Amino acid sequence: MTLTKKTPQKLPDDHKQKLEKIAEIIAANEAKESNLIMILHAAQGIYGYLPFVVQSFIADKMRISVSKISGVVTFYSFFSTEPKGKHTIMVCMGTACYVRGGKKLVEGLKKHLNVDVAETTEDGKFTLSQARCIGACGLAPAMMIDNTVYKAVTPNKIESILSKY
Amino acid sequence: MIELTINKKKVRVEKGITILYAAKQNGIHIPTLCYMEGVHKFGSCRICSVEVEGARTLQVACMTEARDGMVVHTNSKKVLKARKVLYELMLSDHSKNCLSCNRNQSCELQQLGETLCVSENRFHTSSIREQIDISPSITRDLSKCILCRRCVTACKNIQEIGVLGAQNRGFDTVIAPAMDKPLNDAKCSFCGQCVVVCPVGALKETDHIGRVWDAINNPDIRVVVQPAPAVRVGLGEMFGYPVGTSVTGQMAAALKLLGVDDVFDTDWAADLTIMEEGTEFLHRAISVLSGKKAVLPMITSCSPGWIKYIESYYPQLIPHLSTCKSPHMMLGALAKSYYAEKINVEPEKMYTVSIMPCTAKKFEISREEMKNRGVVNVDAVLTTRELGQMIKQAGIDFRNLEGENFDDPMGYSTGAADIFGVTGGVMEAAVRSVYAIITGRELPFEELHIPAIVGLGQIKEASLKLENVLPDYKMFEGFEVKIAVTSGLAGAKILMEQIVAGTSPYHFIEVMGCPSGCICGGGQPRSSDPDVRNKRLKAIYTEDEGKVLRQSHLNPSIVSIYEKYLIKPGGHISHELLHTHYVDRSEEC
DSSP states (O other), rough: OOOOOOOOOOOOOHHHHHHHHHHHHHHTTTTGGHHHHHHHHHHHHSSOOOOOHHHHHHHHHTTSSSHHHHHHHHHTTTOOOSSSOEEEEEEEEHHHHHIIIIIHHHHHHHHHHHHOOTOOOOOEEEEEEEOOOOOOOGGGGGGTTTEEOOSSSSSGHHHHTTTOO | OEEEEEEEEEEEEEEBBOOOOOOOHHHHOOOSSBBBBBOOOOOOOOEEEEEEEEEEEEEETTTOOOTTTTTESOHHHHHHHHHHHHHHHHHHHHHGGGGGGGTTTOOHHHHHHTTTOOOOOOOOOOOOOOEEEOOOEEEEEEGGOOOOOOOHHHIIISSSOOOOOOEGGGGEEESSSOOOOOOETTOOOOHHHHHHHHSSSSEEEOOHHHHHHHHOOTTTOOEEEEOOOOGGTGGGGGGTOOOOOOOOHHEEEEHHHHSEEEEHHHHHHHHHHHHHHHHHHHHHHHHHHOOOOOOEEEEOOOOHHHHHHHHHGGGGGGGGGOOOOOHHHHHHIIIIIIIIHHHHHOOEEEEEEEEEOOOOHHHTEEEEEEEETTTEEEEEEHHHHHHHHHHHHTTOOOOOOOOOOOOOOOOOOOOOGGGSSSSSSSEEEHHHHHHHHHHHSSSSSSSGOOOGOOSSEEEEEEEEEESOOOGGGGGTTEEEEEEEEESHHHHHHHHHHHHHOOOOSSSSEEEEESSSSSSOOSSSSSOOOOTTHHHHHHHHHHHHHTSSSOOOOGGGHHHHIIIIOOOSSSSSSHHHBBHHHHHHOOOOO
């Protein structure tokens, strides 16, 4: 496999305003490298995700290399470099949920939404993701949509849950 | 002093050193892989693990400080087993194509396997990352990377660029530019310091050997080669000579045996560069002294890694750069004009090859500006390592070669040209000639060396008061020229920030992209000798001091080309062939 240059993603209309907000966050954190994760967290909140242009903007403002930023962004599964859907479905794949059917639940969601894990539906409504453990082992198999937890989810419940969104 | 026990032997060592050193000082060798003296100390590979009594887990010898009363076992059963498993795990996702790898027999991973007596390959995985990234200068083969992070240290901590870093997590971890982009799409200077420290075949120069053989074997093509100053003090290491051995004559002889038509010398072009660059500096200084506008400090432009760095990170300072092409580009341009006319060969049928201690030169020759009259100035760049490989491939008995001279008319050089290969050398060579031109006297230092700018310091500075100048240069009477020299891009960054802030006190700055200058460039043989920099530096100054002429403007061959072809330094033909312009690359990636 030889690497090829990816086509740049289309920037949102309010790209500049969003970058200004990110710049304010960086300034409020005194551009300190020790605050990098907090800054990235806030930046993702503002921009929705962290594409290369945003990473390089942060790198320039903080005067650290973009490979360092990208290293952090790609290390933590919380950060996303692709645009996210309106709602994020997070299926728990921790031990308890996994053995009680988490894997089947993911397969069911993939089929229902016609996406793979870490992808977003064509209508931009849902992003499917997995988490290692959401700390709700008693409710296994569990999933979260945004901040709502659903317990003992089996594939046949998918349709009725998603229809609420 | 503290006392500790290593392998039942009581040893006394200085306080504050690591277990690795304490052992080494007492004749006990602990195997290492990622550790590199003076470069990388990170504990990432864990191969130097040792057992320390009372410690819960094995400790890495390269990072752990030796302490009073410590009891260390470097070869216990637990240690031997751990080292072997660590090694086998590294092999598990390593492409094991050793026989077709260019580091075969010079691979540190391979040597370690032998040291550790590993004779089986127990762990298999399907996750070997088959990915090759070819940039104009550097080729990355991720199937061979063992994630030791030496290259990250070279890029981030030594050069302070940080193009390479660890991306992703766990099995997906790769050492790559941000977002796993190809190197050519990152703001990489192509200095190649990562290549020099890579223990395996994951980072190497982009191969030009094949195309050079094709040219040599084509009877319709006239092949012209030129080796850079630093190549002659590095090449010998490829043939078992001690670090710091000069092999100038043998190198010229070997090049002739390879079957090339003309063996010229980049040293000759270095003398020419001094004429052009010295004149450019004189013009700029005269303008400023007579109240006209000119940009100072002027900064040298011989190092293409440095050029790509300033274009990417400080494009606003481009007017400070000398417009001179680097010496080998000058020679290439003249080979395909002056020399081609002289021997009646069409420039299209001439193939120019530069032997360079450098990886960035491979990128430099592909620049749009490096063409004249529709043909590229230089067709191929071989690193010192690649030349060594070619000589071996051709079956040339290098050690028993009789030394030969370079060919006329672009082969004769002065000592001032030799020192281009080391930090401070271009500046000293320029000052030798500029001082002589302004005052009519030789530079008033022993052996013509300016002590303040000789050596391996990161930033060196000097000032020189001009007195009793010649009548033509009376504007310089009493003028104090302030110069600075740096090697390595971290030092360059400091000097550039001064210019940006308006606090730079200098008139003339020399920057070399690699720490210590070309002697330790990205294309030089890899060395495990911690004193390699000093030894190669000494060899360069010895070459200089051994020359009959020591000042570029006295080189009769250079005087002659101005008489016959170029007319005068900085003249019309010089501007066409020997000078260039630069590109703002800050928005390229």
